[in-house]
Amino acid sequence: MNGSNIAYRHVLDYIIDHIKSGEIKKEIKLPTERELAELLGYSRATIREAYMALDMIGIVEQTPGLGTIIKKDFDNWTVDAVNIIFKLSGTGAKEVYEFRKMIEIETATLAAEKITDEEIAQLTEYYEKMVGSSDEKTASFYDKKFHNVIARATKNSIIMNAYNAMSPMLDLFTVDIRKVVLEREPEGILESMHENIFEAIIARDKERARRAMKVHMNMISKHFA
Numbered sequence: 001m002n003g004s005n006i007a008y009r010h011v012l013d014y015i016i017d018h019i020k021s022g023e024i025k026k027e028i029k030l031p032t033e034r035e036l037a038e039l040l041g042y043s044r045a046t047i048r049e050a051y052m053a054l055d056m057i058g059i060v061e062q063t064p065g066l067g068t069i070i071k072k073d074f075d076n077w078t079v080d081a082v083n084i085i086f087k088l089s090g091t092g093a094k095e096v097y098e099f100r101k102m103i104e105i106e107t108a109t110l111a112a113e114k115i116t117d118e119e120i121a122q123l124t125e126y127y128e129k130m131v132g133s134s135d136e137k138t139a140s141f142y143d144k145k146f147h148n149v150i151a152r153a154t155k156n157s158i159i160m161n162a163y164n165a166m167s168p169m170l171d172l173f174t175v176d177i178r179k180v181v182l183e184r185e186p187e188g189i190l191e192s193m194h195e196n197i198f199e200a201i202i203a204r205d206k207e208r209a210r211r212a213m214k215v216h217m218n219m220i221s222k223h224f225a
Contacts, residue, residue, distance in 0.1 A: 007042045011050035014040060019059070019070065030060065030068040096173045099166060101217040103159065104147070108197060108213035111153035112206045120202050123149045127198045131191045136178065144174050146194065150201065180223045193219065 018024040031039065033047040040047075051068050054060040062068050115123070126149060130142035147170075151163040163170070181190055193216045200208035 007046045008049055008053075011036070011040060011042060011047055012053065015050065015054065024070060026070045027072050028070055029066065030070065032067060096166075096170065097220060100170060100173065101221070103162065104150075104217060105210055105213045107151050107154055107159055107163075108201060108209040109206050110156060110159070111150045112201045112204050112209035114155045115153040115201060115204065119149055119153045123153075123198065123201065127194065131194065136182070140175050140178050143178065143190075143194070144170070146198075147174070150197075153201075177220055177223065181219070184223065185219070189219070 015024065015030070019026075024030065030036070030051070033044045033051070036042075036047045037044045051060065051062065055062050055068070060068050060070055123146065126142045126146040130139050130146055133139040133142065148163070148167075151160055154160065178190065193212070196212040197209065197216060200212045
């Protein structure tokens, strides 16, 4: 990694850490490029590059005459450096799908084996809200929470950490794939596939859960592989 990239990462880390700690508040103007360059000892070009990156991923907005403002809402992006790197590296839908297919099938299998009664109750709640909603934004929200419970139910820290690190990309992918499937696939297919996954996991049937999730992932592959 060259010096320019190191400087750029340091600026991103500085801003993100201060947002997370609350020292930089939402809807508050960030220091000017000159002020932050003097504070951190980097060039104004490096500061400008970092601000543009934060703008691109939806954490800040640059308004002429007002400067760079921290957004009130981050559009569901976790404020974490690793997630910024995923976004800035140009990670595409195909790569996200490949990761998700690899992890989701094993995740469903392990979840069926290890899920607790409490997790079943939570999975049931999210499943019912997902399939029972007539609003796609709400359905997508509970779709993500449904899969998050399955990941937690594995009791595998590596899977959970990988899933958490990728969660913003997976969240965006969930929104995208639901939109595509609703436009291109027969009506009710998402509900049907999630029903099969749900019933297999709460029945604690490992092989059935694996098959159901594989069918779901294979359907997605037609559009994103």
